[in-house]
Amino acid sequence: MKRIVALLAVFFLLGVCAAAEEQVFTVEQTAGSHAGGPDGDLLYTYLLRQAGSAGGPRRAKASGGAGSRLSGTERQIYDILKAGIADVAAGRRTSTVFKILPEDLGLEGKMWTAEELGVSSIGSNGSISGDAADALIAQLYDLDRLTDALQSDCPYELYWHDKTSADAVSVSTGYTVSGSGGVYTEIGLTQITFTYKVAGEYAYEENPAETDAGKIGSAQTAAATARAIVSRYAGADHTDFERLTAYKDEICALVDYNHAAADDKATPYGNPWQLIWVFDGNDETKVVCEGYSKAFQFLCDLGSFSSGAVDCYTVTGTMSGATGAGAHMWNVVAMDDGKSYLADVTNCDGNSVGAPDQLFLKGVTYVSAYTQYRRAIPGQSTVGYAYSSDTLALWPESILTVSTEDYDPGYLAEAVVAIGIAKPPAKTAYTHGERFDPAGMTVNRIYGDGHTEPAEDFEIAYKAAGQTALCKGDTAVIISASGFTAEQPVTVSAGLLTLEGLTAVPREYRPGYTAVALQGGTLTGIQQGDEVAVQIPAEASVGSADAGENKPVILPEIALTGAQADCYSLTLPELTVSILPADLSGAGIGWNGGTLTVTVNGAVLEETRDYTAGGGVYADAQHLKIVITAAEGGNYTGAAELLYAPQLPEVPEEETAVLPADTLQLSAGAFAGTQFAAVDLSSTRCSGIGAKAFAGCTRLKLVRLPAAEGQIAADAFEGCNEGLILLMPQGAAFTVPGSAGLDRWAQEHRFFVLTE
Numbered sequence: 001m002k003r004i005v006a007l008l009a010v011f012f013l014l015g016v017c018a019a020a021e022e023q024v025f026t027v028e029q030t031a032g033s034h035a036g037g038p039d040g041d042l043l044y045t046y047l048l049r050q051a052g053s054a055g056g057p058r059r060a061k062a063s064g065g066a067g068s069r070l071s072g073t074e075r076q077i078y079d080i081l082k083a084g085i086a087d088v089a090a091g092r093r094t095s096t097v098f099k100i101l102p103e104d105l106g107l108e109g110k111m112w113t114a115e116e117l118g119v120s121s122i123g124s125n126g127s128i129s130g131d132a133a134d135a136l137i138a139q140l141y142d143l144d145r146l147t148d149a150l151q152s153d154c155p156y157e158l159y160w161h162d163k164t165s166a167d168a169v170s171v172s173t174g175y176t177v178s179g180s181g182g183v184y185t186e187i188g189l190t191q192i193t194f195t196y197k198v199a200g201e202y203a204y205e206e207n208p209a210e211t212d213a214g215k216i217g218s219a220q221t222a223a224a225t226a227r228a229i230v231s232r233y234a235g236a237d238h239t240d241f242e243r244l245t246a247y248k249d250e251i252c253a254l255v256d257y258n259h260a261a262a263d264d265k266a267t268p269y270g271n272p273w274q275l276i277w278v279f280d281g282n283d284e285t286k287v288v289c290e291g292y293s294k295a296f297q298f299l300c301d302l303g304s305f306s307s308g309a310v311d312c313y314t315v316t317g318t319m320s321g322a323t324g325a326g327a328h329m330w331n332v333v334a335m336d337d338g339k340s341y342l343a344d345v346t347n348c349d350g351n352s353v354g355a356p357d358q359l360f361l362k363g364v365t366y367v368s369a370y371t372q373y374r375r376a377i378p379g380q381s382t383v384g385y386a387y388s389s390d391t392l393a394l395w396p397e398s399i400l401t402v403s404t405e406d407y408d409p410g411y412l413a414e415a416v417v418a419i420g421i422a423k424p425p426a427k428t429a430y431t432h433g434e435r436f437d438p439a440g441m442t443v444n445r446i447y448g449d450g451h452t453e454p455a456e457d458f459e460i461a462y463k464a465a466g467q468t469a470l471c472k473g474d475t476a477v478i479i480s481a482s483g484f485t486a487e488q489p490v491t492v493s494a495g496l497l498t499l500e501g502l503t504a505v506p507r508e509y510r511p512g513y514t515a516v517a518l519q520g521g522t523l524t525g526i527q528q529g530d531e532v533a534v535q536i537p538a539e540a541s542v543g544s545a546d547a548g549e550n551k552p553v554i555l556p557e558i559a560l561t562g563a564q565a566d567c568y569s570l571t572l573p574e575l576t577v578s579i580l581p582a583d584l585s586g587a588g589i590g591w592n593g594g595t596l597t598v599t600v601n602g603a604v605l606e607e608t609r610d611y612t613a614g615g616g617v618y619a620d621a622q623h624l625k626i627v628i629t630a631a632e633g634g635n636y637t638g639a640a641e642l643l644y645a646p647q648l649p650e651v652p653e654e655e656t657a658v659l660p661a662d663t664l665q666l667s668a669g670a671f672a673g674t675q676f677a678a679v680d681l682s683s684t685r686c687s688g689i690g691a692k693a694f695a696g697c698t699r700l701k702l703v704r705l706p707a708a709e710g711q712i713a714a715d716a717f718e719g720c721n722e723g724l725i726l727l728m729p730q731g732a733a734f735t736v737p738g739s740a741g742l743d744r745w746a747q748e749h750r751f752f753v754l755t756e
Contacts, residue, residue, distance in 0.1 A: 043219065043272045044298065046089060046156035050223040051230075051302050066149035073105050074141040078149055080104060081194060085150065088196075089157040091216035096161075096196040096209050102189045105140075111178065111186035112136060122184040128177055132187055136175065140189070143171060159272075160202040160211050170195045201272060215273070222279035225254075226295075230303040239450050240305045240336055240417075241361070241409040244343075247299040248360055251292060252349040254278055258286035292346040293329045300333075306446065307336035307417035312343075313399055315391045319344075320384040321353065330385070332395075332402060333361060336417055339403040342375060342385070353380050361407040370401040409449070416482045418446040419455055424488065432472040432495035432567045433527035436460055441488065443479055455481040469527065472567040494569040497525040497532070497560070504540060504577035509547040509635045511603035515539045516553060516577050530564040542577065547635045550576040581637040584611065584630050589642040591626055598628055600636070610636055621743035621753040624723075646725060646752050649701045651678040659684050666693045668713075678702040682729065689716045700724060709733045714745065722750035729756055 067078050080100055087093040102108045114122050117135035122128060137143075147169055151158065162168055174190035197208045204212040233246045255278045277285035278295035287295075293314050300312035311334045319328035331343040341361045347354035354360070354377060364373035364385070372386040387400060426440035438460060444452040458481040463474055470477070472494050476487035502521035521536045536558065542551045553575035560570055582600055590597040596613055598605040605611055611634075614627040624644040630636035655677040661684055668690035671679060677699050687710030694700060696719040707729040714736050717724060726746065728734070739745040746753045 042159035046159050047223045051227040066152035094211045098194045100192045111188040122187045124183045162197040162199040218280040222276045225279040240310050251295045256286045289329045289346040296345045309336040317387040321381045341407050363403045363405040413449040416445045419484045430470045430492045436477045497568050497570045504553045504575045506578040509582040514541045531562040533562045547579045547581045549578045584636050584638045584640045587640040618747045621746040680704045707731050724751045726753045
């Protein structure tokens with residue numbers, strides 16, 4: 001395939017300003033397309049597709065799929081062109097010029113620099129660099145690849161296209177550039193115009209870029225007419241013989257023989273419109289033998305036959321007698337009895353020698369091997385036929401060998417030509433692994449004359465060799481009898497598997513922790529021979545970390561593995577688990593004389609939510625007992641306690657009263673109402689602390705006593721805060737008159753008596 005690129009002249013200046021210049025250029029490309037089959041063949045198959053057939057038993061199928069390998073802007077261009085080509089083929093548009101704008105590709109305003117394109121420059125002074133133009137084209141599409149993809153995916157829709165021309169596809173690409181000082185620094189796209197050349201047979205007034213709407217419209221009418229004929233004779237009400245005869249009669253009723261064209265020896269075979277003119281509904285369009293034979297072939301290819309053994313072949317050669325000696329085209333039909341028969345529809349029309357059926361599905365007498373034969377018509381002349389070398393090269397001898405006897409529809413009364421399912425079974429929906437149940441199903445043998453008889457000895461087979469049960473994805477089972485098969489549709493859903501014995505393990509509450517351990521679990525429901533396994537995760541989870549009974553377990557996604565994993569779906573059990581309250585007996589309790597902290601497993605508990613504190617119980621003069629009890633219905637259970645031994649406070653010197661060594665007594669009210677935090681009597685010989693000596697000393701935290709024996713008045717520390725520490729050195733002995741002892745008195749007043 002050739003590709004030619006040429007730079008054309010500058011068209012016009014779009015605009016000039018002090019800082020920038022912009023100009024528009026056009027570059028053209030041409031591509032010679034691959035030579036395709038004759039336009040007539042492509043039109044024939046396109047009409048089959050339009051009429052509802054994929055193309056007949058011997059017709060090429062559209063390859064499809066090449067466009068899926070394109071991407072980016074190239075795929076966008078492909079989609080636009082493909083839609084336009086289909087519109088031309090269907091007669092919705094006549095112009096084969098397809099203009100694509102930047103906005104169609106999402107490139108409106110898009111500009112490329114030389115660096116982005118990988119070239120040295122964009123251009124200057126009224127011309128652009130050929131390298132820049134090529135590089136921008138390469139950014140958008142490759143003409144050869146694009147053309148190949150469209151020809152591969154739209155072979156029949158392009159029946160009107162002249163694929164053999166060197167300029168089969170031409171492309172005009174417009175560019176815009178911008179820059180300053182005569183130097184272009186950016187290049188962008190203004191338009192891409194693709195022109196597909198129209199073949200002469202389909203062009204309007206020889207315009208290579210416009211189709212003849214009348215011809216294209218006639219083609220669409222012909223497809224619809226042919227489809228209606230085939231539909232009219234479809235179904236079990238007509239035997240294959242009746243269907244073929246009806247096709248012949250319909251063609252003869254629709255068209256007349258074109259004697260003027262036949263008398264002109266220059267009239268060639270291969271005119272694609274011969275076929276169309278049979279079905280176009282126009283009395284002015286007449287055909288020669290090519291039209292009759294191709295129209296008959298068209299209806300046979302478009303339709304279907306009960307036996308599945310009927311097939312039509314179009315042949316060429318020479319004929320003597322009938323419409324005259326010379327080149328001829330007719331059909332050979334392979335019938336359901338395994339033999340081929342002559343079918344000359346042309347000479348069954350009107351007043352021709354074979355009318356109405358003397359040359360249709362008849363046997364012949366051979367003149368030379370299988371290549372030349374004749375048919376004697378009672379009371380008429382003898383018609384001779386000889387195959388052309390092209391026909392002999394195209395079709396095998398087994399097809400071209402025509403029976404020496406006429407086709408006998410009567411033999412079909414005893415010949416089974418097919419089986420059919422007259423009544424479906426009661427059950428058609430299954431799950432993977434079930435066996436097909438034919439209960440309620442009626443299977444009939446269908447005979448050539450159309451009558452049916454029940455086939456009670458039918459056999460059932462599955463799609464795959466060795467398959468003994470239905471598999472997910474199966475759409476039918478095969479029913480067979482008398483050497484014929486039919487399919488019974490079924491739907492097969494995934495088999496259901498379960499995990500039996502899977503449980504979640506109860507555990508103690510852990511703050512913020514929602515995971516629970518899984519144990520056990522056996523996969524059940526696997527059909528014998530299937531390879532399916534599952535990896536059960538070690539953990540699942542619960543919705544919240546709080547303790548509770550029968551909490552729903554959230555299982556993670558569990559995937560099936562193995563060769564038949566896709567044939568099953570896994571039904572997960574609904575599990576519950578108990579999260580037990582944690583025991584507070586091992587709680588860590590901290591108290592600094594004012595703030596209480598409780599921790600379990602590293603988590604700090606919240607008072608009221610998790611526990612209640614029973615504090616302030618002085619176990620003795622040296623310890624404070626704090627009791628923690630779990631909140632009712634919460635995440636904890638039980639209780640814990642702390643015996644708190646107070647720490648000596650650190651008191652600044654300026655807040656400490658240090659008494660002189662010769663102090664022997666503290667009189668009543670001696671320090672009453674003062675703001676000292678500590679009083680140091682340790683260096684004195686003080687042996688008595690009088691009534692209310694420290695009354696109202698609300699900041700007092702520590703009193704250091706001397707190493708002496710003495711008395712402390714019961715109300716000496718009236719109004720002081722609890723937690724006051726009386727620090728006694730070894731050997732000191734103080735009593736409280738009227739009390740059971742210093743320690744007991746201290747407990748009653750919530751003071752501490754410590755020994756250093």
